[in-house]
Amino acid sequence: xxxxxxxxxxxxxxxxxxxxxxxxxxxxxxxxxxxxxxxxxxxxxxxxxxxxxxxxxxxxxxxxxxxxxxxxxxxxxxxxxxxxxxxxxxxxxxxxxxxxxxxxxxxxxxxxxxxxxxxxxxxxxxxxxxxxxxxxxxxxxxxxxxxxxxxxxxxxxxxxxxxxxxxxxxxxxxxxxxxxxxxxxxxxxxxx
Amino acid sequence: xxxxxxxxxxxxxxxxxxxxxxxxxxxxxxxxxxxxxxxxxxxxxxxxxxxxxxxxxxxxxxxxxxxxxxxxxxxxxxxxxxxxxxxxxxxxxxxxxxxxxxxxxxxxxxxxxxxxxxxxxxxxxxxxxxxxxxxxxxxxxxxxxxxxxxxxxxxxxxxxxxxxxxxxxxxxxxxxxxxxxxxxxxxxxxxxx
Numbered sequence: 001x002x003x004x005x006x007x008x009x010x011x012x013x014x015x016x017x018x019x020x021x022x023x024x025x026x027x028x029x030x031x032x033x034x035x036x037x038x039x040x041x042x043x044x045x046x047x048x049x050x051x052x053x054x055x056x057x058x059x060x061x062x063x064x065x066x067x068x069x070x071x072x073x074x075x076x077x078x079x080x081x082x083x084x085x086x087x088x089x090x091x092x093x094x095x096x097x098x099x100x101x102x103x104x105x106x107x108x109x110x111x112x113x114x115x116x117x118x119x120x121x122x123x124x125x126x127x128x129x130x131x132x133x134x135x136x137x138x139x140x141x142x143x144x145x146x147x148x149x150x151x152x153x154x155x156x157x158x159x160x161x162x163x164x165x166x167x168x169x170x171x172x173x174x175x176x177x178x179x180x181x182x183x184x185x186x187x188x189x190x191x192x
Numbered sequence: 193x194x195x196x197x198x199x200x201x202x203x204x205x206x207x208x209x210x211x212x213x214x215x216x217x218x219x220x221x222x223x224x225x226x227x228x229x230x231x232x233x234x235x236x237x238x239x240x241x242x243x244x245x246x247x248x249x250x251x252x253x254x255x256x257x258x259x260x261x262x263x264x265x266x267x268x269x270x271x272x273x274x275x276x277x278x279x280x281x282x283x284x285x286x287x288x289x290x291x292x293x294x295x296x297x298x299x300x301x302x303x304x305x306x307x308x309x310x311x312x313x314x315x316x317x318x319x320x321x322x323x324x325x326x327x328x329x330x331x332x333x334x335x336x337x338x339x340x341x342x343x344x345x346x347x348x349x350x351x352x353x354x355x356x357x358x359x360x361x362x363x364x365x366x367x368x369x370x371x372x373x374x375x376x377x378x379x380x381x382x383x384x385x
Binding site: 133136 | 328
């Protein structure tokens, strides 16, 4: 992961194009290059998307293609692995750039698959946990293939309550109550 | 606590004046009237202010006079009981017309809230503001709770607050201000005078 030094405004970030396909998040005004996902992690996110498609209309599912502006010292833009939108939010994004800006309602679920290394783990478990809570995102899943666990964070009165699931625990979701998959079933997608 | 229904932008909030002395916070675009603080809570905040004045230059201490903007779905503006600025934050606000720490300014060193009774007030300090201040990158946040007779010190570690609870004869341990020496009992006694 590399970090540039110029400070970007949100507008500059949204207009930024360095001619490569590199994806960046914006953290306190700095571009942070997204490390390529391992194939196992990508498969887990893809498998989960396909499970959601059985339950939710396609246009409400965002698979690594939609950014969300969160709350920080300076603007932050995150690119979650998976998001589930409400109809209202989907309408708000419309056909413009796939960015959930601060004036839009929150998605009902954000999912991250954790990559190895302290920086990556801290980003999903700590920084994003604070940002998504302040942004008012009602449910946040952290899928952790290394620890073989899924953490479901549920926003209660402005602060996340944490529940950790392993092995043959099914993952309960207030956002998608019909969802039925155990942690082992989900993580097996990364082992194929 | 009264809540209005009109949605305010940050600019509208900053320009708002209803001719009264009532202070409002802005929560997701809504004006929320700050309930009058119990006298006892005010004494705790004042006592703490005087303790900090022994340790740091007075101009870094903001006592119920400085707001913090938390950008949100709709803007949020918080009005903490006590804020300890860094020199950088002070430099950013010193010439402003209004004591307000906007989004583009560096974070203060420490924010302190004295909890008022009631579920809505407790949730605001323990839950909503905890998320807000962590996302804003405020390195230390104290929640002083006279009802539970405890002080929660929240330290920002890699973007998330770690919680330390102090009670009774525990000294309140601050990473930002290691020279600060006061036990929870000494501090809360200020409210019992």
